[in-house]
Amino acid sequence: MNAFSTVTAAALLAAGVATAQTPPQSDPSAASSPSQRQATGSAASESPTPNGADPGAASSPHQHQAMKHSTSADMQEAATAGATPETFVKTAAQDGMTEVALAKLALSKSSNDEVKQFAQKMEQDHTQADQQLGSIARTKGIAVPTQLDAKHQAMVKSLSGKSGADFDSAYATHMAKGHAKAVALFEAAAKSSDPDLAAFAQKTLPTIEVHKQLADSLEASTGSRSASAQGGSQTR
Numbered sequence: 001m002n003a004f005s006t007v008t009a010a011a012l013l014a015a016g017v018a019t020a021q022t023p024p025q026s027d028p029s030a031a032s033s034p035s036q037r038q039a040t041g042s043a044a045s046e047s048p049t050p051n052g053a054d055p056g057a058a059s060s061p062h063q064h065q066a067m068k069h070s071t072s073a074d075m076q077e078a079a080t081a082g083a084t085p086e087t088f089v090k091t092a093a094q095d096g097m098t099e100v101a102l103a104k105l106a107l108s109k110s111s112n113d114e115v116k117q118f119a120q121k122m123e124q125d126h127t128q129a130d131q132q133l134g135s136i137a138r139t140k141g142i143a144v145p146t147q148l149d150a151k152h153q154a155m156v157k158s159l160s161g162k163s164g165a166d167f168d169s170a171y172a173t174h175m176a177k178g179h180a181k182a183v184a185l186f187e188a189a190a191k192s193s194d195p196d197l198a199a200f201a202q203k204t205l206p207t208i209e210v211h212k213q214l215a216d217s218l219e220a221s222t223g224s225r226s227a228s229a230q231g232g233s234q235t236r
Helices: 003-020 034-045 061-066 072-083 085-109 113-139 150-160 164-189 195-234
Strands: none
Touching: 072 085, 072 164, 085 113, 085 150, 085 164, 085 195, 113 164, 113 195, 150 164, 164 195
């Protein structure tokens, strides 16, 4: 089993173990003293933050997990874009083209086998998804972007200026954050009023979720290596 497969298996296994071992909600009456019971009961009665900043307010487990990378505003923006056919097509197409551009950049710049294998998968999967989305959109007369806008060009330019472990870490972090928002985008589009786009989003969402898991694992791996490299250079 290669290194990337090990990372993939570990990520999926960890997700399964975490789900299986989630403890039941504690009963306030089980506190060891009256004061602890009172404190526990008070905490349980508190309402979540109304402005949506509380990660517990996320509408799905995937969005809850994504809060470590994106703000509630990021997630809401993605969900809003996914709710309308035209904005979904535009956003998904721009994000997909960016994924492919960054994947090609990673394949040319990185010497990390895990990063290169991940990038290869991103290029393949997103190219295929972009083609399918474009085909559906054109039958409906929805304009499909054919080149990156200024915002996404800036993302590619920013990463192109990095190299070595710094590039690997930045690329993995960008992938984790980007796919967190992509999950929210496709979850919203899966409920679209357009049945064809909704079906496309429903079919593609599981792949995006796997990408997110792989990106999280890659981020953890490259982040540790980057920190080790920096620590080693400081001790010399």
